[in-house]
Amino acid sequence: MDxxxxxxxxATVPVLKTNGTDLTKHFYSRMFTHNPELKNLFNMSNQASGKQQNALAGAVLAYAEHIENPGVLINALQSIGNKHVSLHISPEQYDIVGLHLISSIKExxxxxxxxxxxEAWTIAYNELAKIMISLEDKMYESTLKKVGGWKGWRTFxxxxxxxxSSEIKSFYLTPKDSKPIADYLPGQYISVKTFVPLLGYEQPRxxxxxxxxxxxxxxxSVKREKNQHSPDGIVSNLLHQKSIGDEIEATAPSGIFHADLVTEDPLVLISGGVGATPLLSMLETNKNNLQKNTVVWLHSCRDEKVHAFKDHVNHLDQNNNWLTTHIFYENIEKEENNLVKKGRINLHEIKEEILIDKAKYYICGPEAFIKVQYDSLMQLGIAKENILYEEFGPQLLHLN
Structure with missing residues (x-):
């Protein structure tokens, strides 16, 4: 670009700040009208809630603001690229998106x-697409080089x-072809997809x-949302209805939120609800590592009924001196010998337990939960680079 x-x-930044979601809503409506097959690829729950439109509006705005040096967005682009790889996005689909995005800007x-x-936006989009395709090609190649690695969807x-718990089930997935599967870093995710009869097309998660x-x-480990007919609950309820022996499609592990397997830095793992899942992978991996890093586990949920992995984490706590746990229930009749505390996590009240030299802090849970814990850590003097978080769904938080 010149x-x-x-x-x-x-110059379009002010318009994007005030009308960005109008543009992205129009874009998605246009694209799904002309290319309805893409409904099999996009999370339509995020479409219904508006989260995806807001996330795209924020991404378009950030790109326009940094058009002179898009390299500063590399972390965000890496995160988006990992999501794309986990959905098996192809270069041809960038052409479709570009066509509808530029047409939407016109309209x-x-x-x-x-x-x-x-013309300027067409060139800008094509340059961004080129960057993303190159990033994703490298990710695909890296996974294919692994033992058990593959590209695209595979039957499990x-x-x-x-x-x-009363709302969370764990599913153990083995490859139908009985061939090896790729390893992963603790904290990463896979995509799975299943046909949704109510919608008439597949949905990935x-x-x-x-x-x-x-x-x-x-x-x-999947949390069943209460309303099985709402966009948020359709897939989780279908998964909870599945039986042993059923088949499901999955992509290879992906994601930038993960613990370092080599470092000896202490880990402070802070989760809310089903946000414990990637942190549990970190905890179990640490148990298997030779160095056994110091770990502080903090978990918050509504009550004992919804508390997943309670006995497992408690067993690890009782049998490993490198682990300290703090559990919080919003609803509890009385505190259980300090094993479970009433209320929500308040990092200021337990700062002596979590302010550890060279510690890395990992947060996962609902958007509001992440924001509260992140702000608390910042107030306690933790450097931004030592705070990592995973927001399930479209990335709406930009805290770092």
Whole structure:
């Protein structure tokens, strides 16, 4: 892009700040009308809630703001690229998205969409697509080089189902072809997809791998949402209705939220509800590592009934001096010998337990939960680079 074209793209920043979601809503509506097959690829729950439109609006705005140096967005691009790889996005699909995005800019801006502006945005999008395709090609290649690595969707069989709480089940997935599966870093996820009769098309979802790597299976732990007919609950309820022996499609592990297997830095793992799943993988992996890093486990949930992995984590706590746990229930009649505390996690009240030299802090849970814990850590003087978080669904938080 030349300087004039960059200036034209940057000039659209005020419009994107005020009307960005109007543009992205129009874009998705247009794309799904002309290319309905893409409904099999996109999480339509996030479409219904508006989260995906908001996330895309934020991404488009960030790209326009940094058009002179998009390299500063590399962490965000890496995260998006991992999601794309986990959905088996192809270069051809970038062409489809580009067509509808540029057409949407024309249609939404109307007379304000000059020929020069459309040309500038077309070049800008093509340059971004080129960056993303290159990033994703490297990710695909890296996975294919692994023992058991593969590209795209692969058929797995549900070998076992374990009830972890009143609303969470763990599914043990073994490859139908009985060939090796790729290893992963603790904290990463896989995508699974299943046909949704109510919608008439397939739906993919990302689920964190909830155990240390085992070469025989992948384990995901899924929370069943209460309303099975709402967009948020359709897939989780279908999964909870599945039986041992059923088949499901999955992609290879992916994701930038993970613990370092080599470092000896202490880990402070902070989770809310089903957000415990990627952190449990970190905890189990640490148990298997030779150095046995110091770990502080903090978990918050509504009550004992919904507390998944309670006995497992308690057993680890009782048998390993490198682990300290703090459990919080919102609803509890009385505190249980300090093993379970009433209320929600308040990091300020237990700062002596968590302020550890060289510690890395990992947070996972609902959006509001992450924000509260992140802000508390910042107030306690923890450096941004030592705080990592995973937000399930479209990335709406930009805390770092």
């Amino acid at each position: 300087d004039k074209q960059k200036a034209l793209v940057k 939404v801006l109307g007379d304000a969409a000059s020929t020069d502006l459309i 069989v549900i070998a076992d189902i374990i009830e972890e 990302q689920y964190s791998l909830s155990s240390a790597f085992n070469p025989k299976y992948y384990r995901i």
